[in-house]
Amino acid sequence: AKAPASAEPKQASTTKAQAKAAITKTRTILSFDGSFDDKPHYRMIKELFEQMFTVPPMHKKSKPFVDHIFLFSIIEDKIWFRNYQILETEGEYSLSEVGPRFVMELVRIFDGSFGGPTIYENPRYVNPNKMRSMVKQQQASKSRQRQQGTAIRKNKLAARQAKSMRKDPLEDVFN
DSSP, X not given: OOOOGGGSOOOOOXXXXXXXXXXXXXXXXXXXXXXXXXXXXXXXXXXXXXXXXXXXXXXXXXXXXXXXXXXXXXXXXXXXXXXXXXXXXXXEEEEEEXXXXXXXXXXXXXXXXXXXXXXXXXXXXXXXXXXXXXXXXXXXXXXXXXXXXHHHHHHHHHHHHHHHOOOOTTTTTTO
16 A cells, blocks of 8 residues: 555755754853863963853844853863763753864964964974974984994994904015
């Protein structure tokens, strides 16, 4: 028997605009590690993140629910970011990491947007170009040590051969 037309599964027709509207202006909970209150430069970064990621209260396009948690942690002087979605199943809430996730290293904070006097500079930050230069210098140093070792071995071998060669007693007979 053929199923009635009303019982056939319908395909969800979501447009790109509908999908974008579903994920934009969602309200998130921002969760910061307690370390953000310890040092002034981390307090400044915390304020920056709050201004960037918080939807203004009573915004006309904001959703009436909270469905994400952004977690900011400080581990080994690096800022770790994780994005979790709040899932509800049968009255129980759980978190699922949905990404993106990344780690940021604070290099420098300027007084202006992209320049000006430096407010904070990370003393432990090493420029990647300097790291590459140091690796090349170490490799060159190893190469020089190998070349010097080879030259020393050749000189020692030549000295041993010269020492071990006996003088032929008949060499001076015809001179």
